[in-house]
Amino acid sequence: MALILALDQGTSSSRSIVFDAQGHIVASAQQEIPQHYPQPGWVEHDPLTLWHTQRDTARQALQQAATALAREGRSLAELRAIGVTNQRETTVLWRRDTGQPLARAIVWQDRRTEAQCARWREQGLEATVRAKTGLVIDAYFSGSKLQWLLDHVEGARTAAERGELAFGTVDSWLLWQLTGGRVHATDVSNASRTMLFNIHTGDWDDELLALMQVPRSVLPQVRPSSHIFGEASAEVWGDGGSGGVPAGLGALPRSIPIGGMAGDQQAALFGQAGFEAGLAKNTYGTGCFMLMHTGAQAATSTNGLLTTAAAQPDATPAYALEGSVFIGGAVVQWLRDGLQAIQAASQVQSLAESVPDAGGVMFVPAFTGLGAPYWQSDARGAIVGLTRGSTVAHIARAALESIAFQSTALLQAMGRDVAAAGARPVTELRVDGGACVNNLLMQFQADLLGIPVVRPKVVETTALGAAYLAGLATGVYADRHAIARLWQAERTFYPTLSRERADELMARWEHAVRQACAG
Numbered sequence: 008m009a010l011i012l013a014l015d016q017g018t019s020s021s022r023s024i025v026f027d028a029q030g031h032i033v034a035s036a037q038q039e040i041p042q043h044y045p046q047p048g049w050v051e052h053d054p055l056t057l058w059h060t061q062r063d064t065a066r067q068a069l070q071q072a073a074t075a076l077a078r079e080g081r082s083l084a085e086l087r088a089i090g091v092t093n094q095r096e097t098t099v100l101w102r103r104d105t106g107q108p109l110a111r112a113i114v115w116q117d118r119r120t121e122a123q124c125a126r127w128r129e130q131g132l133e134a135t136v137r138a139k140t141g142l143v144i145d146a147y148f149s150g151s152k153l154q155w156l157l158d159h160v161e162g163a164r165t166a167a168e169r170g171e172l173a174f175g176t177v178d179s180w181l182l183w184q185l186t187g188g189r190v191h192a193t194d195v196s197n198a199s200r201t202m203l204f205n206i207h208t209g210d211w212d213d214e215l216l217a218l219m220q221v222p223r224s225v226l227p228q229v230r231p232s233s234h235i236f237g238e239a240s241a242e243v244w245g246d247g248g249s250g251g252v253p254a255g256l257g258a259l260p261r262s263i264p265i266g267g268m269a270g271d272q273q274a275a276l277f278g279q280a281g282f283e284a285g286l287a288k289n290t291y292g293t294g295c296f297m298l299m300h301t302g303a304q305a306a307t308s309t310n311g312l313l314t315t316a317a318a319q320p321d322a323t324p325a326y327a328l329e330g331s332v333f334i335g336g337a338v339v340q341w342l343r344d345g346l347q348a349i350q351a352a353s354q355v356q357s358l359a360e361s362v363p364d365a366g367g368v369m370f371v372p373a374f375t376g377l378g379a380p381y382w383q384s385d386a387r388g389a390i391v392g393l394t395r396g397s398t399v400a401h402i403a404r405a406a407l408e409s410i411a412f413q414s415t416a417l418l419q420a421m422g423r424d425v426a427a428a429g430a431r432p433v434t435e436l437r438v439d440g441g442a443c444v445n446n447l448l449m450q451f452q453a454d455l456l457g458i459p460v461v462r463p464k465v466v467e468t469t470a471l472g473a474a475y476l477a478g479l480a481t482g483v484y485a486d487r488h489a490i491a492r493l494w495q496a497e498r499t500f501y502p503t504l505s506r507e508r509a510d511e512l513m514a515r516w517e518h519a520v521r522q523a524c525a526g
Contacts, residue, residue: 090473141314267476278472311380
């Protein structure tokens with residue numbers, strides 16, 4: 008009869024979901040968050056908005072759950088734990104005494120530090136950074152963003168050196184708020200995305216801290232992903248001024264353990280029961296993120312992928328290979344807001360299905376450069392193959408297909424790494440995230456990959472992974488085997504395209520990528 012609250016703070020929205028112990032959704036709430044673009048290539052969030060929307064959605068979800076539970080003679084007294092998952096790499100800097108942020112958060116998509124990263128690459132530091140962190144030198148990661156804040160926010164560096172500031176990715180920021188400023192910590196999966204953390208020693212790396220001029224005093228403590236990080240009281244869901252428990256939440260426990268934290272992609276892999284080497288998942292969100300668990304071995308990619316820490320249920324190291332697509336579902340937002348081809352994202356499938364194929368159109372959505380396996384930061388979006396017969400429907404279909412093309416390039420890169428290591432290839436791809444409900448996209452993905460694409464019954468696997476991690480720490484689940492038994496498939500998409508045709512399409516995609524990079 009246990010309940011777990013999962014906080015899922017994403018790039019475009021804050022979401023809160025109440026799960027029961029079987030992984031079923033009891034209640035949920037979501038709010039979009041505003042994006043700020045002060046200059047070309049800059050992307051920012053207001054840290055207080057991240058917290059307030061997360062707090063408000065948690066309150067709404069808990070109130071909905073209380074109403075639903077009351078009909079069964081149950082109450083929120085069953086709430087056993089809180090799990091947190093978050094957009095990774097987004098960088099927050101705040102004052103320890105007041106908890107006030109010094110500036111807007113620099114979002115993972117932000118490219119303002121690319122020039123600095125280029126200088127480090129020119130200095131020959133790429134091999135050192137990759138050996139220690141598993142990452143490439145790129146503005147995507149938190150380290151250069153933190154250095155920028157320390158250098159460009161008035162008084163920040165001096166205050167940091169006096170120990171007055173705290174840095175964190177969004178998980179740390181939410182944990183600070185949930186605990187009333189009592190806990191400054193992160194988990195290993197988020198730490199591994201900063202370009203400051205040595206994934207082999209399990210600690211912040213002094214050489215990298217010196218390179219990026221980051222004082223160790225600003226850094227959070229690093230814990231396993233399933234761990235009692237601290238406790239939140241029922242009052243934390245109030246409006247920040249009343250100091251009391253909000254209406255309808257009186258049955259909440261006086262203190263609720265925060266038992267799980269993981270970056271969104273590692274949480275999704277955990278929510279897909281991807282605990283063992285060889286299991287792979289792809290999340291179709293604002294971007295697309297493919298992770299393959301490699302067990303206790305930190306596999307090194309020679310094909311443009313990253314080595315990252317997987318969610319760790321305990322102190323035992325766990326790793327994954329990862330490929331990141333910067334623009335996935337965000338291309339649908341562009342169709343809606345930029346091109347104004349649709350009024351709502353839900354309309355994209357019907358528009359794309361109004362034509363039998365993309366009519367030779369290829370859409371490379373490199374709005375913020377290209378991520379893995381290309382790592383071309385100066386690439387820009389391109390639509391190629393247009394003819395007089397091309398319509399907005401062909402562009403919409405090409406936009407959807409671009410998500411599958413980019414993801415296929417990732418899995419092909421993983422396949423080359425796996426083959427070089429003598430391991431077994433991936434035999435199925437588990438999928439989740441908002442865009443995975445699009446059947447046209449999922450079928451095209453299976454056709455390109457040539458392996459089954461499996462969609463689970465619960466597609467909110469990011470939040471579910473955070474809930475599972477919190478449940479492990481608080482005894483809701485005995486072990487990972489108990490969690491694995493809960494995973495269920497909703498639909499499997501089998502490939503129908505010949506491999507010759509799939510290879511031809513991928514060759515055309517790679518040609519379009521070269522054109523986007525040449526521009």
